[in-house]
Amino acid sequence: MVILFILGVGLVLSAIALVGMALRPAEESNSINRSLAVLRAMTDAPKELTKDLDKPFADxxxxxxxxxxxxxxxxxxxxxxxxxxxxxxxxxxxxxxxxxxxxxxxxxxxxxxxxxxxxxxxxxxxxxxxxxxxxxxxxxxxxxxxxxxxxxxxxxxxSNKLQRDLPDAIDLMTISVESGLGFDAAVQQVATNTDGPLADEFGRMLREMQLGMGRSEALRSLGDRTNVDDIRSFVSAMVQADSFGIPVAQVLRVQSGEMRTKRRQRAEEKAQQVPVKITVPLIFCILPALFVAVMGPAVINILDNFG
Known part of the structure; x- marks a missing residue:
């Protein structure tokens, strides 16, 4: 009876093991089928559901x-x-x-x-x-x-580029006004035939005037957008000329002469600063190398003679 009981228990355990082995592949196949179904659903889903996953890293x-x-x-x-x-x-x-x-x-x-x-x-x-x-x-x-x-x-x-380009721009405007163009047309010539930030500022001023802004207000806006004293002086002179009816060509001629004088004075000022600025590299870089080249052989000979 004991042997039969042991055999019965062994057969039951074997049957349970066989059933588990039979069901396991089915579970694995079901999980694989579920994964494939999810991938198929994501692939076939409308763009509204997958647009968040398709966004680039920056977004x-x-x-x-x-x-x-x-x-x-x-x-x-x-x-x-x-x-x-x-x-x-x-x-x-x-x-x-x-x-x-x-x-x-x-x-x-x-x-x-x-x-x-x-x-x-x-x-x-x-x-x-x-x-x-x-x-x-x-x-x-x-x-x-x-x-x-x-x-x-x-x-x-x-600002440095604006300051350098302003005298040439005023000369071009002076020539244009003296040849018969109005002030707006002269500014248009500068904005069209030149490059750089000054041409961009004059172009913006013309667009503001085309949108309904007055000439004086557009000029003041140009002065407020820059921190160059020469441009603000030019804007102030042109606003006064527009207010009092002074001929524009005469004002432009005076402004052109003043701007060129200031540019020459700035160049002279920088030229006078050169000796002061070159003192430091002269003392710490050039003179030591010169002393080594000139006094080095003499020092070596003196050391050899004393030795």
């Missing part, structure tokens, strides 16, 4: 990050920050792809990147906690004010 990751940075930047910035950034963009010539929101978001992103870079540099270079903290703070500050520094450099270069 899925960078755009939300930029939006979060913009919110943080608006919270930590002052109430007049938008006006100040817009003024800086006007001075820089409104570079392509840059706006007030772009600058605000870039400042927050730059602060985050600068914090990580400063922390990494501090961990690699410095051993003390104070220096690591100093590198981290410095990187954060540089990253936060990086866009402002970039706009400042663009505005500085643009």
């Amino acid at each position: 899925r990751v960078l755009a939300p990050l930029r939006a979060r940075s913009l919110k943080v930047g608006r919270r930590i910035s002052g109430a007049d920050s938008a006006e100040r950034i817009r003024a800086k963009l006007d001075l820089a010539g409104n570079p392509a792809g840059w706006s007030v929101d772009q600058v605000t978001a870039s400042k927050v992103l730059g602060a985050g990147v600068g914090l990580l870079i400063g922390l990494a540099v501090g961990l690699v270079i410095a051993d003390s906690l104070t220096f690591r903290l100093a590198f981290t703070i410095l990187g954060t500050i540089v990253g936060f004010f990086g866009p402002n520094l970039y706009l400042y450099q663009l505005a500085y270069d643009r």
Whole structure:
């Protein structure tokens, strides 16, 4: 009886094992079929359901990050920050792809990147906690004010180019007015036949006048968009000439002479600064090499004779 009981239990266990082995492939096949069904459904699904998965990395990751940075930047910035950034963009010539929101978001992103870079540099270079903290703070500050520094450099270069191009532009306007054209047509000649930021500013002034803005107001707007004293002086003279009815050709002739005199004076000023600026490299770079070349052989001979 014991042997029969053991055989019965063994047969039952064998039957259970065979049933489990028989059902396992069916479960695996069912899971495979479900996976294929999901893939088929995703492939055959309409574009409205799969458009979120088809978006590029910039739209899925960078755009939300930029939006979060913009919110943080608006919270930590002052109430007049938008006006100040817009003024800086006007001075820089409104570079392509840059706006007030772009600058605000870039400042927050730059602060985050600068914090990580400063922390990494501090961990690699410095051993003390104070220096690591100093590198981290410095990187954060540089990253936060990086866009402002970039706009400042663009505005500085643009102002120098405006100042260099203004005398030639006034000469062209003077010739055009004296040949019989009006002031607006003379400005159009400068905007059409020249290149650079000054031509762009004159073109913008003409578009504003075509949209209904008065000549004096358009000229004042031109002066407000630049920080060049010569342009503001020219704008002031032309506004007064338009208000009092002074002949435009005469005003342009006087302005042309003044601008050329100022340009010559600036050139002379820079020429007089050359001896002062060359003193430092002369003392620390040129004179030591000259002393080595001239006095070196004599010092060697003296040492040999004493030796």
